[in-house]
Amino acid sequence: MGPLHGVKVVEMAGLAPGPFCAMMLADMGAEVLRVDRPESALGARDPRFFLLNRNRRSLAIDLKKAEGLAAMRRLIAQADVLIEGFRPGVMERLGLGPEPCLAANPRLVYGRITGWGQEGPLAAAAGHDINYIALTGALHSIGRAGEPPAVPLNLLGDFAGGGLYLAFGIVCALLEAMHSGQGQVVDAAIVDGTASLMAAIHGQRAAGTWSDSRGQNVLDGSSPWYNVYETKDGAYVTIGSVEAKFYAELLRLTGLAAENLPPQHDQARWQQLRDRLAAVFRGKTRAQWCEIMEGSDVCFAPVLTISEAIAHPHNQARGTFVEVAGVVQPAPAPRFSRSRPDAPRPPAAPGNAAAVLADWGFSAEELRALRESAALA
Numbered sequence: 001m002g003p004l005h006g007v008k009v010v011e012m013a014g015l016a017p018g019p020f021c022a023m024m025l026a027d028m029g030a031e032v033l034r035v036d037r038p039e040s041a042l043g044a045r046d047p048r049f050f051l052l053n054r055n056r057r058s059l060a061i062d063l064k065k066a067e068g069l070a071a072m073r074r075l076i077a078q079a080d081v082l083i084e085g086f087r088p089g090v091m092e093r094l095g096l097g098p099e100p101c102l103a104a105n106p107r108l109v110y111g112r113i114t115g116w117g118q119e120g121p122l123a124a125a126a127g128h129d130i131n132y133i134a135l136t137g138a139l140h141s142i143g144r145a146g147e148p149p150a151v152p153l154n155l156l157g158d159f160a161g162g163g164l165y166l167a168f169g170i171v172c173a174l175l176e177a178m179h180s181g182q183g184q185v186v187d188a189a190i191v192d193g194t195a196s197l198m199a200a201i202h203g204q205r206a207a208g209t210w211s212d213s214r215g216q217n218v219l220d221g222s223s224p225w226y227n228v229y230e231t232k233d234g235a236y237v238t239i240g241s242v243e244a245k246f247y248a249e250l251l252r253l254t255g256l257a258a259e260n261l262p263p264q265h266d267q268a269r270w271q272q273l274r275d276r277l278a279a280v281f282r283g284k285t286r287a288q289w290c291e292i293m294e295g296s297d298v299c300f301a302p303v304l305t306i307s308e309a310i311a312h313p314h315n316q317a318r319g320t321f322v323e324v325a326g327v328v329q330p331a332p333a334p335r336f337s338r339s340r341p342d343a344p345r346p347p348a349a350p351g352n353a354a355a356v357l358a359d360w361g362f363s364a365e366e367l368r369a370l371r372e373s374a375a376l377a
Contacts, residue, residue, distance in 0.1 A: 002029020002341035007174065009081040010035060011056070016129070016154065017113045017162030017190065018085030019052035024167045025081070026055035027332035029341050033079075033360070034058040035072065036350045038377035048325045053347035059357070060350040060377030063094055068375030072096065075360055077104045081170055085113045088123050098185045108183040109173040113166045115157075117189030129157035132190040136161075138198055145215025145222065161193030218242070224273040225250060225264065228303065235286035239277075240299035250298045254280045350377060 007030040011022040019034075026032040034053060038060045047053065062068040073096070076082050082101060084091050091097045091112075098110045115132045116122040122135075133139045133156050134149075143150035166188035173186050204210035204217075215222050225241040241250040247264050251257040254277065261276065262269035281289065286302050293300040304312060310321045310328055322331045325346035332341050353376045354367050362370075370376045 001339060002027070003336060003339040004171075005029035005339070007031065007081065008079045009033065009083060010075050010079040012082070012084040012086070012091075013037065013058075014085035014113075016052075016158040017166060017188075018083055020159050020163030021111070021113065021166040021170070022056065022083055023052050023054060024163065025170065027341055027344065029339070030081075032056035033075065033356065034350075035075070036060040036377075038062050047347045047349040048327050050347045051327070051329050054324065054329075054344050056345075056348070057352070057356050058348050058350045059353040062375050062377065063096075065373055065375040067370055067373040069095060071357070071362070071370055071375060073100075073104065074362075076101050076108065078360060079105070079108065080174065081109045081111060083111045083113070083166070083170075087126075088114060088118045102183055102185075106182055107177050109170050109177060109186060110183065111166055111170045111173075111186045111188065113162055113188045113190075115162075115190045117191060118187045129154035129162075129190070132161070133157040133194050136191055136194040136198065138194050140212075140214060141198075141201065141217075141220060143214050143220075145213070147215070149214065156197070157190045157194055161195075161197055162188065162190040165193035165196070222270065223267075224270050224277050227274065227277075229278055229281035231281055231286040231289060232283060233285040233287075236303035237281060237286055237289050237293075238301050238303060242299070246297050246299050249296060253292055253296060253298055256280065 004025055007025070009022065009025055009030050009032040011018065011032055011034045013019070013034055013036040022032050022034065032055070034056050036058055061072055063072055076096065084096075101110060102108055112118060114123070115127040115129075116125060130139065130151060133152075138156060139149045139151070141149075142152055166186065169186035169188050173184055177183055201210055205212070210217050214220065217223075219226055221227055225239055225247050228236050228238050230236055239250060241247040244264065248257070251259075251261070256276065259276075262273050284292075289300075290302055294302070302308075309315060315321060319331055321328055322344065323329075324344050327346070329344070332344060353370075357367055357370075358364075367376075
């Protein structure tokens, strides 16, 4: 049933961080109703591939019509959580801002996700993941010395700094509401979440052990023993031998233990050590290095494609990936010993409004009126 079984969520359809947050809540057992705009229906594309929309039902409501707006207010009044990811002011202009929604439903957790936040000089500006992580210093810190910053997909901003932080904030507010009986607004900004993810780096910088110069630090691809190396067959492996005992194991399994190498932490001679390790790793294929190092205390893993990751024995044994309606995808995470979530359900296109709204207390007559007004797509 999942640890969030019984929690009712209304999700205003959006992009990336909002749907990811809703997916996480739905994966954990919450009943999530996604409300799409009529003009943003999925169209000809198979909804099975919109994985962020899994585990929930969906309908399309025209909020430009009074009947549609009234139906939306009624859904929100019954919900424990509302998720919206519009620019600041959009929900207020619709008449669905926090003030009227909390007046109608005092226990409502009103979750808002934006890039820049609800206020500040950039609040009204457009942006995407790459812009938000750039402003926090995170993007500058990722990449090799002498090269442009490396773009980490949109994992860091949209999903980690955005959707995950919104989900965390919503669950925190739900727990607080159990004691206070009052809901509240959760203002999740991707810039705030990404900055929070950088907390440990800020600590190291303040202590003088982290440089603002990209590619000059222990964990950013500068150190020889925390790096990516090419193998004989053009593939790659990763090494994370930070601690002395793991580094000693790295030297043993690479056959370098007897060589006169620079000390592990002699940063001035790191290039020499990197070059030596690179030459050694190019001497064998990735499969050969896996045979030698996988499962050891070197802190080793091969760099896998997505297809290879799905097929890897460790991921297979844990069920890290599941197949739903013919689509292989990540399984819900994290895991629970008792309140285990059900297997994911495939994403659904907006539709079957009668069944959805009936479950939310709408009568047949009310459904007929909504259809006649064309408020339901």
